[in-house]
Amino acid sequence: MEVPPIITCHVLAVPYPARGHINALMNLCKLLIAKNKEILVTYVVTEEWAGFIGSEPRPANIRLATIPNVIASELTRSADHLGFMEDVMTKMEAPLEQLLDRLEPPPTIIVYDTFLFWVVGVGNRRSIPVASFWTMAASVFSVLHHHHLLEQKGHYPVNLSEMGEYRVNYIPGVSPTRLADLPLNDGSKRTHRIMELSKKGIECVSKAQYILLSSMYELEPEAIDVLKAKLSLPIYNVGPTIPHYNLGQHKTTINTNHSYLNWLDHQPNNSVLYISQGSFFSVSSAQIEEIAFGLRESGVRFLWIARQEASRLKEICGGDKGLVLGWCDQWKVLNHPAIGGFWTHCGWNSTKEGVFGGVPFLTLPIIMDQGLDSKMIVEDWKVGWRVKEDVRIDSLVRKDEIVKLLNKFMDLENDQVRDMRKRVKEYQHSCQREIAHGRSFQDINSFVREITKIVMK
Ligand SMILES: *[C@@H]1O[C@H](CO)[C@@H](O)[C@H](O)[C@H]1NC(C)=O
Ligand SMILES: *[C@@H]1O[C@H](CO)[C@@H](O)[C@H](O)[C@H]1NC(C)=O
Ligand SMILES: *[C@@H]1O[C@H](CO)[C@@H](O)[C@H](O)[C@H]1NC(C)=O
Numbered sequence: 001m002e003v004p005p006i007i008t009c010h011v012l013a014v015p016y017p018a019r020g021h022i023n024a025l026m027n028l029c030k031l032l033i034a035k036n037k038e039i040l041v042t043y044v045v046t047e048e049w050a051g052f053i054g055s056e057p058r059p060a061n062i063r064l065a066t067i068p069n070v071i072a073s074e075l076t077r078s079a080d081h082l083g084f085m086e087d088v089m090t091k092m093e094a095p096l097e098q099l100l101d102r103l104e105p106p107p108t109i110i111v112y113d114t115f116l117f118w119v120v121g122v123g124n125r126r127s128i129p130v131a132s133f134w135t136m137a138a139s140v141f142s143v144l145h146h147h148h149l150l151e152q153k154g155h156y157p158v159n160l161s162e163m164g165e166y167r168v169n170y171i172p173g174v175s176p177t178r179l180a181d182l183p184l185n186d187g188s189k190r191t192h193r194i195m196e197l198s199k200k201g202i203e204c205v206s207k208a209q210y211i212l213l214s215s216m217y218e219l220e221p222e223a224i225d226v227l228k229a230k231l232s233l234p235i236y237n238v239g240p241t242i243p244h245y246n247l248g249q250h251k252t253t254i255n256t257n258h259s260y261l262n263w264l265d266h267q268p269n270n271s272v273l274y275i276s277q278g279s280f281f282s283v284s285s286a287q288i289e290e291i292a293f294g295l296r297e298s299g300v301r302f303l304w305i306a307r308q309e310a311s312r313l314k315e316i317c318g319g320d321k322g323l324v325l326g327w328c329d330q331w332k333v334l335n336h337p338a339i340g341g342f343w344t345h346c347g348w349n350s351t352k353e354g355v356f357g358g359v360p361f362l363t364l365p366i367i368m369d370q371g372l373d374s375k376m377i378v379e380d381w382k383v384g385w386r387v388k389e390d391v392r393i394d395s396l397v398r399k400d401e402i403v404k405l406l407n408k409f410m411d412l413e414n415d416q417v418r419d420m421r422k423r424v425k426e427y428q429h430s431c432q433r434e435i436a437h438g439r440s441f442q443d444i445n446s447f448v449r450e451i452t453k454i455v456m457k
């Protein structure tokens with residue numbers, strides 16, 4: 001592979017082996033290279049992921065290095081998410097060490113996903129500086145960093161049916177939040193263990209040299225200020241790490257002639273609801289069915305991304321008002337003028353893409369950080385509504401409620417909706433300014449200056 005003749009900095013990038021994490025860190029690496037062509041990135045993925053992303057276009061100075069798969073097929077990990085996470089924490093370290101033993105040139109810095117706490121030890125032992133890259137909201141970082149407060153007050157874990165509505169107001173940088181919206185607070189053994197592992201990632205950050213946040217100051221000023229004040233290592237808020245720099249190519253690139261984009265071209269502005277519940281965790285099939293029948297009855301135009309259930313949903317929804325697909329280019333879709341709303345599970349990546357697309361939200365979070373992202377959308381930024389108000393985990397939102405919600409949400413004449421649209425456009429513009437020349441722009445430049453100063457051995 002062709003590598004630039006002058007290398008002043010060699011970044012070893014170690015993502016958590018899951019799609020959202022891999023994309024986010026890859027986008028960060030592309031951004032670093034766009035800033036300085038003398039940076040070389042070695043991007044470490046398992047063999048299975050190398051197969052998935054190997055053919056995707058990337059700059060010559062990002063090269064892939066592979067380590068053995070953590071489990072036979074990482075795509076099936078949703079069946080046993082916790083087991084997969086445990087394997088990631090124990091089986092990746094030795095092969096990474098072996099890779100480091102033979103890597104030429106040796107890396108000058110390691111940028112790793114905060115969840116992979118053991119990478120900090122690897123870097124420390126070899127005297128290689130490490131930067132911890134946090135792929136979720138800064139507010140979620142603050143919740144995990146201050147988690148002992150929740151435990152002291154008996155607010156973790158809780159029975160959400162009884163306590164879900166209760167609001168905590170003592171997490172620094174986070175506005176009052178229902179217990180139901182906090183991460184992994186359902187009281188089950190499984191989520192408790194996931195919380196333990198997540199907190200370990202946060203604790204180990206103190207032994208790293210830098211923290212990189214993938215957020216926007218415009219979205220979470222208090223949380224970012226709190227972290228910058230409380231943690232004793234430099235924090236760079238490197239921006240959304242979504243492919244915003246690719247925007248504007250839709251009309252000029254020929255190979256993006258997807259039939260769904262053509263379909264969208266023929267729909268009125270702001271008339272289509274884009275629905276994606278994420279690729280990994282899913283809501284119950286009973287709930288999906290209520291949504292599908294509600295969608296049909298509402299008569300709202302839609303583009304629905306659904307993996308396994310696509311054909312059944314097509315049957316229920318009929319073909320005249322919308323499309324059900326297994327995949328789409330979400331970023332292009334969200335930026336299409338026909339899209340008038342985004343029904344989302346509130347993964348942080350999707351949350352940021354929705355804000356940058358300037359589209360109001362309907363939120364249906366499932367697990368992890370999604371509840372807190374939903375709360376920020378609905379209560380802090382006021383750019384969306386919850387699909388489900390009930391805090392009980394297993395309660396269903398019925399078809400009739402969904403019809404009412406959809407008809408109101410997609411009504412461009414409704415005053416509440418008009419205000420919400422206006423606000424999300426304001427956030428869109430302030431976030432765009434932030435990456436064009438504001439705080440994120442400055443932070444990423446400072447980080448690039450900092451890492452290119454490190455002397456190569
Ligand atoms: C964000 O999530 C969507 C939907 O899961 C996916 O299509 C897209 O590739 C993701 N983008 C990034 C930058 O991870
Ligand atoms: C949670 O609270 C509800 C309502 O009081 C109760 O029915 C349920 O059994 C409780 N769940 C657990 C696991 O204790
Ligand atoms: C794009 O695809 C549609 C059918 O899917 C076709 O009719 C059209 O000619 C294509 N346009 C270009 C520019 O290739």
Ligand SMILES: *[C@@H]1O[C@H](CO)[C@@H](O)[C@H](O)[C@H]1NC(C)=O
Binds near residue numbers: 337
């Ligand atoms: C639809 O939106 C596009 C892009 O914002 C704009 O150029 C066009 O004029 C709009 N069409 C109508 C009918 O308002």
